[in-house]
Amino acid sequence: MKSIAVLGAGSYGTALAIQLARRGTPVCLWGRDAKALAEMESRRLNERYLPEAHFPVGLTASSDLGAVLASAEEVLIVVPSQALRETLRKIEPMLKPGQGIACAMKGIEAGSGKLVHEVVAEELGDTRPLAIISGPTFAKELGLGLPTAVTVASTDTAYAERIANALHGDGFRAYTASDVVGVEIGGSVKNVLAIAVGIADGLGLGANTRAALITRGLAEIMRLGQAMGGRAETLMGLSGLGDLVLTCTDNQSRNRRMGLLLAQGKTVAEATAEIQQVVEGVRVAPEVRRLAQRHGVSMPITDVICRVLLGEISPVEAVRSLATRPSKAENQ
Numbered sequence: 001m002k003s004i005a006v007l008g009a010g011s012y013g014t015a016l017a018i019q020l021a022r023r024g025t026p027v028c029l030w031g032r033d034a035k036a037l038a039e040m041e042s043r044r045l046n047e048r049y050l051p052e053a054h055f056p057v058g059l060t061a062s063s064d065l066g067a068v069l070a071s072a073e074e075v076l077i078v079v080p081s082q083a084l085r086e087t088l089r090k091i092e093p094m095l096k097p098g099q100g101i102a103c104a105m106k107g108i109e110a111g112s113g114k115l116v117h118e119v120v121a122e123e124l125g126d127t128r129p130l131a132i133i134s135g136p137t138f139a140k141e142l143g144l145g146l147p148t149a150v151t152v153a154s155t156d157t158a159y160a161e162r163i164a165n166a167l168h169g170d171g172f173r174a175y176t177a178s179d180v181v182g183v184e185i186g187g188s189v190k191n192v193l194a195i196a197v198g199i200a201d202g203l204g205l206g207a208n209t210r211a212a213l214i215t216r217g218l219a220e221i222m223r224l225g226q227a228m229g230g231r232a233e234t235l236m237g238l239s240g241l242g243d244l245v246l247t248c249t250d251n252q253s254r255n256r257r258m259g260l261l262l263a264q265g266k267t268v269a270e271a272t273a274e275i276q277q278v279v280e281g282v283r284v285a286p287e288v289r290r291l292a293q294r295h296g297v298s299m300p301i302t303d304v305i306c307r308v309l310l311g312e313i314s315p316v317e318a319v320r321s322l323a324t325r326p327s328k329a330e331n332q
Contacts, residue, residue: 005072011049011139013078021059034063053143074100081107088123100129106187108287115184129159134187135238136246149173151239153183182230186240190247191255191281193217197248198259199315220299227295255281263315
């Protein structure tokens with residue numbers, strides 16, 4: 001790959017830019033804050049988000065969006081999901097014919113309930129190659145070069161392989177898939193379930209409860225994913241089960257930390273202020289519940305977490321609600 005523009009200079013965007021540069025692709029990292037980008041270029045690291053991960057040769061940083069896009073063969077977008085549509089509208093007049101788009105954010109658009117690939121198609125049309133990157137990845141570990149694996153999904157097999165090959169190597173494994181919907185559902189819903197596990201652990205409910213919530217949470221992901229056209233094998237893979245386990249069990253997860261803080265009696269606003277970053281599960285929970293209702297899918301864990309986030313019930317009441325549900329066959 002000749003060059004790639006990475007749009008989004010947060011922790012994950014920076015980590016992916018570092019990985020691409022490690023593998024020999026010239027990369028330019030773009031962000032909104034001109035001063036911050038100039039400091040990154042000068043100091044050769046993103047001191048705010050990844051202070052231990054130095055930039056490899058071949059990675060530059062710039063706030064000049066037009067120049068960044070003009071110099072790139074492909075575009076990798078790593079902004080928060082709620083900023084995706086705005087970003088697409090900004091770059092659309094600057095994109096070159098045939099310039100491919102890869103997206104590495106996990107979420108569902110507020111209000112519309114649309115998945116990432118649907119938002120891209122609405123704003124840029126469906127003639128450009130498009131790939132979705134998802135999987136169990138904490139930015140800090142990726143930035144430090146610790147072993148990591150992701151799925152690159154696209155209906156264009158050649159494009160999925162192209163993006164995967166640019167990332168793959170040095171302990172980073174990039175697998176390809178064609179099931180875009182399954183990959184996106186797994187990456188979105190797991191954030192809601194991680195809040196539930198954080199609440200349970202924060203209340204001291206033990207390892208049995210944690211395992212039950214993860215397992216029954218996976219059942220919710222699979223029910224919704226398959227109802228929307230995703231495949232079971234995708235939802236049992238890196239972008240489904242893998243990402244769910246990661247996000248539910250490690251305190252690097254902002255969604256898990258949200259649950260832990262809610263269990264301490266903090267409000268959503270107080271917990272968000274303490275975490276100091278976007279907590280995707282808070283924003284996406286009502287969208288997941290609406291999708292479940294639209295597709296006639298039972299998602300009781302998601303439902304009670306929505307009620308906690310809205311202040312309708314307490315974390316203790318949420319757990320009690322789940323614990324007192326009627327017995328039924330496990331495969332229902």
